[in-house]
Structures are given as C-alpha cells and as structure tokens.
Amino acid sequence: ACSSKYVLSQMHPMWQGPLAVPGGDRQSPIDITVRKSVFDSELKPLVTNYDPNTCQQIWNNGYSFLVEYDDTTDKSTLKGGPLKDSFRLCQFHFHWGECNAWGSEHTVDRRLYPAELHLVHWNSDKYSLFEEAVMEDNGLAVIGVFLKVGKRHEGLQKLVDALPAIRHKGSVVEFNRFDPACLLPINTDDYWTYHGSLTTPPLTESVSWIIMKQHIEVSHDQLAVFRSLLFTSAEEEAQKSMVNNFRVQQALCGRTVRSSFT
Ligand SMILES: COc1ccc(N2C[C@H](O)c3cc(S(N)(=O)=O)sc3S2(=O)=O)cc1
Numbered sequence: 001a002c003s004s005k006y007v008l009s010q011m012h013p014m015w016q017g018p019l020a021v022p023g024g025d026r027q028s029p030i031d032i033t034v035r036k037s038v039f040d041s042e043l044k045p046l047v048t049n050y051d052p053n054t055c056q057q058i059w060n061n062g063y064s065f066l067v068e069y070d071d072t073t074d075k076s077t078l079k080g081g082p083l084k085d086s087f088r089l090c091q092f093h094f095h096w097g098e099c100n101a102w103g104s105e106h107t108v109d110r111r112l113y114p115a116e117l118h119l120v121h122w123n124s125d126k127y128s129l130f131e132e133a134v135m136e137d138n139g140l141a142v143i144g145v146f147l148k149v150g151k152r153h154e155g156l157q158k159l160v161d162a163l164p165a166i167r168h169k170g171s172v173v174e175f176n177r178f179d180p181a182c183l184l185p186i187n188t189d190d191y192w193t194y195h196g197s198l199t200t201p202p203l204t205e206s207v208s209w210i211i212m213k214q215h216i217e218v219s220h221d222q223l224a225v226f227r228s229l230l231f232t233s234a235e236e237e238a239q240k241s242m243v244n245n246f247r248v249q250q251a252l253c254g255r256t257v258r259s260s261f262t
C-alpha cells in the first residue's frame, strides 16, 4: 500500500468511497510492535501546560465529539517529548467501538482497546494558524491515550454529562473550565512516537504521534454514553449511532517507532 499512489479505499462507516492521499507512505493509525520499537535516549519527558480557562466548547462534528480550546495565545501548550518546538492545544476527541472489544485506532502488539483519546496540538513556533500547520510536515502533534474499562473516571464525568446535549452532528454547546491534563495517565514519561497522519479526512501527513504506554480507566457506563451520540444530524431520517469511528490500520512503510523507555 505504501508504494501505490493511493491508500486502499476506506469503505468505512465514517466516510464512504475511496480516499486519495498523495504518496500515502506515512499514514495512521498503525500497530505498534513493541519488540520492533527502538529506544531513543534523546527523547525527553512530555511537558504539558494546559489552562482550563481556554476551554470553549464541545461539539459533534459527525466523526467524533470535539472539546475545543482557544488557541489564539500560548496558554495551553505541549513541549518536550520528541518535539523541538512549542505546540498549542486546539482540541481533543475520542474514537470508540460499538462494544468494549474494540474501538482504538492504534494497537500495541495487535491489542485493541475499547477507546482512544487524541489531544491535538499545532506548531505555534513555525506557523501562525492551525489551518497552515495541519498541511505541513511537522505541523501537528497528537497525544494518544488508550482507554480501558474499569473504575469510573471522575474527571471525565463532566464531559460525559455534556454529551446528551450534542447527540446530533453539528450540535455545539458551551463548555468551560475543563482541564485536559486530568485525562492523561499518571506516567507520561513512557511513550512511543512516530511520524504519521490525521486518521480522518484530509488524512494529511503532518502528525508527530505520541502514544502513551500507560492507559486510563473509564467505567462501562461512561463509555456507553459515548455510544449514545449520533453520526447523523437532527434533520436526517435514519439516525446512525456514533460507534466504530476509527480508521483501519495502515502499513508502516519502513517507518521506525521510537520508545522513550526500555
Ligand atoms: C484542513 O482542515 C482540517 C484538518 C483537520 C481537522 N481536524 C478534524 C479531524 O477530524 C482531525 C482528526 C484528527 S486525528 N484522529 O487525531 O488524526 S486531528 C483532526 S483536526 O483537528 O486536525 C479539521 C480541519
């Protein structure tokens, strides 16, 4: 799939029809084969500085639900890790399955998780707008965190309680003072990192992926509320449950996945 000009057509609930991505040799998501990852002692700990007051709204974009942050100043930033520059948080969202057996986009030694959190940041040292950065080689940095079903996640509940108000595609509600740091695992020093792409259209190959080794736990009931969202807008006849909003895994095409831990 790497040499071919186009990625295989992604006949997937999230979008129909073939998706042409020029080149297509650094697509995401991927399976992380632990024994093939390469320890890199140059990789630093992640440095996140998130200001909960920059949280603005939560909305259903028809792929997932996004919590959006004011990224007009450097108030919520990500530095360190594999990154040379400072990146600004613009949104976070999740991917999940119709059941707890699957739902994550990345896998570790083929292990699937019921859901995966993505915290999306753009390179504010090199670019002045998200829209510019998203098209550039080192424009975005996305932190991926696996979710496992277990004890209730207290910090997540505020977000879960807001979901019924955005059931339909296109609905938006104000959402303030949410600190995304509460969704990070205790240990953020251990991660894998590789160069990849957005996992939804436009699939641009502009992402430095940082996948946390440690997962977070959420309750079965909290995840069930994710599945009560809809892909469809209020006007559409057939309502489709927003589930399985993950992309099929892509070929590694010779890329190396580095680890910050041995
Ligand atoms: C060019 O116009 C745009 C480009 C990208 C986007 N985004 C929305 C996407 O759904 C999306 C999916 C991401 S994932 N699953 O982390 O790879 S990150 C991301 S986004 O916030 O960049 C919006 C407009």
Ligand SMILES: [Zn+2]
Binding pocket: 093, 094, 095, 118, 199
């Ligand atoms: Zn995502």
